[in-house]
Structure formats: C-alpha cells, structure tokens
Amino acid sequence: MRKLMILLLTLLPVSLPAAGGGAGGEHMKEAPVNLQDQVSLQKGAQLFVNNCMGCHSMDYLRYSRMAEDLDIPEELVQKHLNFGEGKVGSSMTNAVNKDEAEDWFGVAPPDLTLVTRRRSPDWVYSYLTGFYKDDSQAYGYNNHVFKNAAMPHVMADMEQELNEEQFNSAMGDITNFLTYAGEPHRQESERLGVYVLVFLFILLIPAWFLYKEYWKDVD
Numbered sequence: 001m002r003k004l005m006i007l008l009l010t011l012l013p014v015s016l017p018a019a020g021g022g023a024g025g026e027h028m029k030e031a032p033v034n035l036q037d038q039v040s041l042q043k044g045a046q047l048f049v050n051n052c053m054g055c056h057s058m059d060y061l062r063y064s065r066m067a068e069d070l071d072i073p074e075e076l077v078q079k080h081l082n083f084g085e086g087k088v089g090s091s092m093t094n095a096v097n098k099d100e101a102e103d104w105f106g107v108a109p110p111d112l113t114l115v116t117r118r119r120s121p122d123w124v125y126s127y128l129t130g131f132y133k134d135d136s137q138a139y140g141y142n143n144h145v146f147k148n149a150a151m152p153h154v155m156a157d158m159e160q161e162l163n164e165e166q167f168n169s170a171m172g173d174i175t176n177f178l179t180y181a182g183e184p185h186r187q188e189s190e191r192l193g194v195y196v197l198v199f200l201f202i203l204l205i206p207a208w209f210l211y212k213e214y215w216k217d218v219d
C-alpha cells in the first residue's frame with residue numbers, strides 16, 4: 001500500500017505558492033485574485049478600459065483574446081470596450097502620446113500588461129487602494145506603497161461614492177483583470193489542472209484493484 005501511495009503522490013501535481021512580491025510593509029494587502037471568477041474579470045476589464053486606458057496601454061493583449069478568455073461576445077467588446085480605431089484582433093494600445101503624457105506627469109504612464117508580474121498582484125491591489133490625502137503633492141494625494149507617485153488618484157470620486165468594501169472589491173476586480181492580462185494562459189492551465197486531478201482520481205480505482213490483484217497471493 002505504501003508503494004502505491006508514494007507512486008500516486010509523485011504523480012500528483014504540486015501547486016506551489018505564488019512567489020511573494022516586494023516590500024511594502026504594513027500597507028501591503030492580499031489581492032483577491034481568482035482567475036476562474038469570470039464576472040470579476042469582466043468587471044475589471046470594463047473598469048480598466050474606462051478609467052485607466054486613457055493613460056496606460058495593454059500592448060501585449062489583444063481585444064479578441066480577451067473576448068474569448070473572458071466570455072465576452074466580440075460585438076460587445078467592439079461596442080463598449082474598444083474605443084480606439086482598432087479591429088477586434090488588434091492589441092490594446094491606446095491613443096495617448098507617450099511624450100505628451102511625460103510632459104504632463106513627468107513620467108510616461110507605463111504599459112500595464114506585465115505589471116502584476118513585475119510588481120505582484122498584492123502590490124497593485126495595495127497601490128490602488130492605498131491613496132491618501134496629502135496637500136504637498138501636485139494632485140493632492142500620495143500613496144502608501146508608492147511614495148510620491150506621479151499618477152493622480154483617478155478613482156478618487158469612486159472611492160468617495162462607494163463604501164470601503166465596494167471600493168476594495170472594484171479595485172480587486174481591476175487587479176484580478178491585470179493578473180489575468182499578465183499571464184492569459186494561466187487561466188487555462190488552472191482549468192486543465194482540475195481535469196488532470198479528476199483524471200488521476202479516476203485512475204486510482206483500477207490502480208487499486210490491480211494492486212489488490214498483484215499482491216493477493218503474497219500477503
């Protein structure tokens with residue numbers, strides 16, 4: 001029996017905990033990332049396109065790929081999410097001129113396709129929920145995890161209108177979407193992982209009977 005258990009354990013895929021990201025101390029919060037939560041990803045995509053893409057691009061993601069992965073019909077994507085000139089197969093670049101933006105903010109708003117990998121989902125979530133009033137700053141706000149960030153608190157109105165839980169949940173949706181965008185294939189592998197586990201479990205049944213059969217005369 002022990003031999004069988006060892007064999008099965010080595011077959012089971014081990015899911016390693018995600019690597020923790022960077023410093024941020026007491027202000028770091030855990031991001032509610034769930035790549036199987038399509039509703040959250042769809043909300044995040046919509047919030048991102050409407051509030052962030054005026055400045056930030058998403059160069060390595062195509063509208064069509066997003067439509068497919070997040071179960072959003074392509075017509076809806078074209079109507080409500082793609083404000084550029086682009087076709088549904090184009091990348092999510094935006095119309096902002098990087099040099100002009102740099103003149104306005106002092107730094108060009110970076111492309112955000114890989115931001116959750118460069119920083120970490122927890123950092124991004126803590127950043128989005130970490131703005132606080134600070135009159136010494138050009139836009140009247142500072143940030144707990146990114147001191148003196150050149151980005152205005154673009155969600156300030158939303159933060160005032162919603163209660164804390166609703167606001168955190170909206171920022172969680174954006175973070176979830178950005179995490180998906182950084183590794184679109186991960187969503188698929190997670191789904192596959194479940195099938196693999198089910199398959200291994202089913203395999204366990206004939207394996208068990210075989211084992212009994214082989215050892216019945218020895219025991």
Ligand code: HEC
Pocket residue numbers: 047048051052053054055056105107108109110112115118119124127128148149150151152154155174
């Ligand atoms: C008005 C323009 C503008 C808008 C709109 C905007 N940002 Fe930014 N963002 C910036 C600028 C400029 C920076 C660079 C800040 C710096 O380096 O000091 C930045 C930086 C960031 C960073 C940090 C990137 C890094 O690793 O340094 C994240 C994350 C981010 N923005 C997310 C968002 C999200 C999410 C939204 C939408 C809710 C958004 N931004 C909307 C201008 C903008």
